[in-house]
Amino acid sequence: MGESTLQDQDTEQTPLLPDSERPQQSEPTAATKAARWVAQNAVTVFMSTLILTLILGLCLFFGLHGPSKPSKAKVCLTPACVHASSEILYNLSPEYKKIDPCTNFEELVCGGWDERHDLRPDQGDAFTGTIMVEASQMLLRHILEAPYPDDSKHSSFSPAQLLAPLSSVDEQNFDKLRDAYNACMDEDTIKKDGLKPLMELLHQVVDLFPVTESDFGKPITSADSKSLSETLYLLFEYEISALVSVGAGADDKDPDTVVVQASQPYRIGLPAKDYYEDKAVVKTYQDMLEETIESIHSGNATAHGNWMKSTGLGNTAARDSKHYAKEVVEFEKKLSAATPDAADQNDVTKYYNPMSLEDADKLTPQIHLSNIINSLSPSNVKTERLIVMSPSYMSNLTDILSSTPKDVLQTYLLWKTVQKYASVIEADELKPYSRFMNKLQGKDPESTPERWRTCVNHVDGGLGWVLSRFFVEKAFSEKAKIFGDQIVSDIKEMFIEKLKATKWMDESVIELAIEKVHKIVQKIGYPTKPEYNGPTEPS
Numbered sequence: 131m132g133e134s135t136l137q138d139q140d141t142e143q144t145p146l147l148p149d150s151e152r153p154q155q156s157e158p159t160a161a162t163k164a165a166r167w168v169a170q171n172a173v174t175v176f177m178s179t180l181i182l183t184l185i186l187g188l189c190l191f192f193g194l195h196g197p198s199k200p201s202k203a204k205v206c207l208t209p210a211c212v213h214a215s216s217e218i219l220y221n222l223s224p225e226y227k228k229i230d231p232c233t234n235f236e237e238l239v240c241g242g243w244d245e246r247h248d249l250r251p252d253q254g255d256a257f258t259g260t261i262m263v264e265a266s267q268m269l270l271r272h273i274l275e276a277p278y279p280d281d282s283k284h285s286s287f288s289p290a291q292l293l294a295p296l297s298s299v300d301e302q303n304f305d306k307l308r309d310a311y312n313a314c315m316d317e318d319t320i321k322k323d324g325l326k327p328l329m330e331l332l333h334q335v336v337d338l339f340p341v342t343e344s345d346f347g348k349p350i351t352s353a354d355s356k357s358l359s360e361t362l363y364l365l366f367e368y369e370i371s372a373l374v375s376v377g378a379g380a381d382d383k384d385p386d387t388v389v390v391q392a393s394q395p396y397r398i399g400l401p402a403k404d405y406y407e408d409k410a411v412v413k414t415y416q417d418m419l420e421e422t423i424e425s426i427h428s429g430n431a432t433a434h435g436n437w438m439k440s441t442g443l444g445n446t447a448a449r450d451s452k453h454y455a456k457e458v459v460e461f462e463k464k465l466s467a468a469t470p471d472a473a474d475q476n477d478v479t480k481y482y483n484p485m486s487l488e489d490a491d492k493l494t495p496q497i498h499l500s501n502i503i504n505s506l507s508p509s510n511v512k513t514e515r516l517i518v519m520s521p522s523y524m525s526n527l528t529d530i531l532s533s534t535p536k537d538v539l540q541t542y543l544l545w546k547t548v549q550k551y552a553s554v555i556e557a558d559e560l561k562p563y564s565r566f567m568n569k570l571q572g573k574d575p576e577s578t579p580e581r582w583r584t585c586v587n588h589v590d591g592g593l594g595w596v597l598s599r600f601f602v603e604k605a606f607s608e609k610a611k612i613f614g615d616q617i618v619s620d621i622k623e624m625f626i627e628k629l630k631a632t633k634w635m636d637e638s639v640i641e642l643a644i645e646k647v648h649k650i651v652q653k654i655g656y657p658t659k660p661e662y663n664g665p666t667e668p669s
Contacts, residue, residue, distance in 0.1 A: 220246065251577035252568075266601075270586045273600050274311040278304045285608045287599075303596055307589060314554075314585035321556040325426065328555050331368065332544055338364055339543060345536045350496060354536065359498035361543060363505050371395040372546045373465075373527060374494075376503060381517070382478050385651075390503055392490060393481070393519035394469045399462040399545070401570065406466040411570070412459060418566040420455035422548065423541075425559035457538040458545055461530075468526035481519040490516055493524035496531045554588065602656045611655040618652050 223229055223241025231238050247256050278301045283290035289297055314320075339354075339361040350358060365372050375396055381389040405411050474480040487500045503513050518524060531539070552560045565575040590597055629635075629643050 251574035252579040254571035254573050267583060267586050269605055270590065270597065270601060271582050273597075273604055274308055274586065274589065279600070279603065282603060285603065288603055304600060307593055307597055307600070310593060311585050311589050314588045315581060317556065317581060324557045325555065325559055328548065328551050328557075329426075331547055331551070334364060335361060335543055335547060336540070339540050341537045341540050347535045347537070349532055349534055350536050350539065352496075355496050355498055358496060358539075359501050362497060363502050365543065365547065366502065366506060368547070368550065370546055370550045371397075372543050373497060373531075374499070374524070376499075376506065382482055389484075390507075390513050390516040391519060392499060392503075392516055392524070393475075394465070394523045398465045398469065399459075399549070400466075403466050403469055403472070405570075406463050412463075414566065414569075416455050416459045418562045419458060419545065420451045421562040422560065423454055423545075424451035425562065426548070454538065454541045457535070458542050461534055461538055461542055464530045464534075465527075468523050468530065470520045470523065475519070481517075483518045483521055484515055485518055485521075486515060487513055490518050490524070493518065493521055494527045494531075496528065554584070598656070606655050614654040615652055618654060622647050622650060 219242070221243040222239060223237050224245075226238050226241070229238040229241075247261075249256055253260075278289065280289045280297070280301070282288040285291070289300060292300060339357050362372060362374070366376060372395065375393045376390065378388050378390050381387040400406060400411070400415060405415075470480065487503065491498065491500045493499075503516070507513055548560070549563070552563045564578070568575045568577055626644050626647055629640050629647075632640060635643070
């Protein structure tokens with residue numbers, strides 16, 4: 131421990147600039163002052179001289195009796211090391227030798243990276259993470275735009291290694307992926323359809339959660355609970371989380387067990403809770419919402435609009451859109467205020483709240499959470515326990531729903547549907563929303579991503595598990611998986627050795643830590659259980 135600390139200190143104290151480039155130090159004081167100082171500190175001078183003499187003697191001894199040639203660390207010259215080194219040099223400024231890191235560190239280490247990476251109009255930022263994502267997207271594009279890889283044989287699950295019947299089914303799965311991708315790439319048909327697919331879904335929402343003239347301005351009643359629950363279930367089937375989010379994942383206290391989780395929506399309306407504190411953003415958002423409602427009003431976006439038209443009131447679109455834009459934003463503000471802060475959402479001691487389905491139902495009786503979960507679950511699965519990630523949000527939701535007019539709630543559900551599919555619908559009516567989101571993310575307001583990027587994400591989102599089979603086949607061999615697994619095993623082994631050598635921990639704590647390391651389940655690259663025997667049946 132002490133040795134490594136001293137080494138770290140030496141490294142930190144080493145000058146960053148060569149001697150010739152460092153500023154010269156000022157000259158010492160006059161000789162008379164120096165002599166006076168030596169006289170006043172004779173003991174210190176004597177001891178310092180003695181220590182220096184001893185150090186020089188030791189250096190001379192080891193220089194004469196030590197190894198004839200100093201040992202040098204081997205330089206890694208494998209292709210991987212050379213490539214990694216070149217990437218580091220590429221990222222440095224081309225003039226890095228002339229830059230003082232104390233005054234312009236960012237330019238020194240990132241100047242080359244900036245020169246090699248320009249933001250596209252549809253990009254708000256770029257960093258190592260986005261580059262990795264885009265590399266994967268490009269690889270997926272090549273997979274989806276290429277024929278079935280029937281001659282690949284680098285792994286046991288490669289197409290050429292499969293038996294003929296299995297290979298045939300595997301190719302059929304691949305064809306389905308390509309069909310989905312090609313359908314998404316058919317922009318002419320998509321533009322021709324325009325709002326039609328979205329309007330059909332909006333009509334389903336209105337049919338399930340209808341609003342009559344007598345409902346305007348009045349909150350929902352117990353009689354509306356069933357229709358609200360059914361509407362939320364419909365939205366979940368279309369992957370739309372409106373008032374709550376429901377999903378399944380590993381139990382934090384028992385990772386091998388899958389548990390149902392219920393929480394506040396990942397996104398209420400604006401991308402993050404903090405945006406609701408920014409008056410300028412909220413104002414722009416409300417204006418955009420008003421414009422969007424008005425644009426699609428002719429498609430009967432709200433029941434209120436239908437009623438106003440039927441009564442012959444003039445200028446219905448403008449009056450309707452302005453009213454509902456304001457009311458929906460106010461409703462979202464209430465939901466946002468009830469949402470836990472980001473820190474609490476990531477704190478397992480705060481969000482891990484197991485309870486029975488019956489108890490969860492009592493938190494927000496208006497939505498019948500148990501009905502939604504049971505409807506989403508397979509028929510042979512019975513859910514008795516779930517994790518409610520924010521009981522306070524669920525309780526507050528009850529009060530919010532009790533004070534929200536039914537027509538405003540309906541409009542919010544419709545708005546969430548529009549938000550979900552705005553990025554895949556080609557229609558001028560939705561341009562206000564895309565412009566708003568682009569500006570919020572620092573992009574060109576009129577920019578759109580390249581169509582192939584949209585379609586790769588579309589296939590990955592809907593058929594990701596099937597697509598991952600061909601991604602792994604293309605980019606990740608069995609040897610790579612074994613190698614990656616060995617790296618993690620070596621890290622665990624060395625970590626255990628470090629724990630054994632630790633002096634500041636009790637033996638019982640060390641044993642507990644080692645036991646925990648042994649219990650780490652390594653999941654590298656892709657799953658091997660159940661064993662893959664082909665596309666028809668895992669065993």
